[in-house]
Amino acid sequence: xxxxxxxxSTLSVQEGDSAVIKCTYSDSASNYFPWYKQELGKGxxxxxDIRSNVGEKKDQRIAVTLNKTAKHFSLHITETQxxxxxxYFCAVEYGNKLVFGAGTILxxxx
Amino acid sequence: DAGVIQSPRHEVTEMGxxxxxxxxxxxxxxxxxxxxxxxxxxxxxxxxxxxxxxxxDSGMPEDRFSAKMPNASFSTLKIQPSExxxxxxYFCASSPGYExxxxxxxxxxxT
Numbered sequence: 135x136x137x138x139x140x141x142x143s144t145l146s147v148q149e150g151d152s153a154v155i156k157c158t159y160s161d162s163a164s165n166y167f168p169w170y171k172q173e174l175g176k177g178x179x180x181x182x183d184i185r186s187n188v189g190e191k192k193d194q195r196i197a198v199t200l201n202k203t204a205k206h207f208s209l210h211i212t213e214t215q216x217x218x219x220x221x222y223f224c225a226v227e228y229g230n231k232l233v234f235g236a237g238t239i240l241x242x243x244x
Numbered sequence: 245d246a247g248v249i250q251s252p253r254h255e256v257t258e259m260g261x262x263x264x265x266x267x268x269x270x271x272x273x274x275x276x277x278x279x280x281x282x283x284x285x286x287x288x289x290x291x292x293x294x295x296x297x298x299x300x301d302s303g304m305p306e307d308r309f310s311a312k313m314p315n316a317s318f319s320t321l322k323i324q325p326s327e328x329x330x331x332x333x334y335f336c337a338s339s340p341g342y343e344x345x346x347x348x349x350x351x352x353x354x355t
Contacts, residue, residue: 168342168344170346176349178287178346179346183343230294231289231292232277234286234287236286237286
């Protein structure tokens with residue numbers, strides 16, 4: 135089956151700095167790669183996604199890059215703010231299902 | 245759009261009791277997913293439905309767990325009998341295609 139590894143498990147940044155979270159996957163047939171943000175006591179919220187026909191996608195301060203050859207994709211958050219503090223999960227589509235990474239706890243220090 | 249609705253938000257029950265979790269997906273979405281989240285195991289897919297039909301229940305931990313989707317706007321996840329190790333947050337998500345949208349979850353505590 136699909137195996138998704140996510141790094142780092144925790145990340146602390148100063149407000150205004152950038153944050154990068156990386157995920158690797160094993161099944162080269164996967165074509166859809168979403169990122170979710172989960173705040174305390176809430177469900178995961180889809181924040182950005184990318185399909186395999188593009189290498190990068192941006193939405194304001196958030197971007198995702200995909201390297202299909204190397205089978206990894208990354209979430210980039212620029213100009214971080216305290217409200218960006220949350221747990222971030224990557225996921226990979228696998229046979230109509232999503233396989234999730236273990237999550238990254240992001241702390242933005244003000 | 246109200247998003248995915250789950251009830252109850254919190255459930256505390258004693259070991260051996262039956263627990264029923266409920267989910268209303270987003271209107272028009274044709275797929276529904278049940279997940280369990282724990283610190284130890286992260287987000288695990290339990291079962292998913294497509295057009296109200298169960299497609300993959302390989303994640304259901306054992307026969308004590310069952311799920312139904314009698315129509316496009318309602319699904320239940322039942323645990324009978326419940327055990328302390330079932331304590332977790334259970335999420336329902338719905339999807340129109342690739343994207344999945346999660347509900348707020350039900351926090352289950354079995355004592």
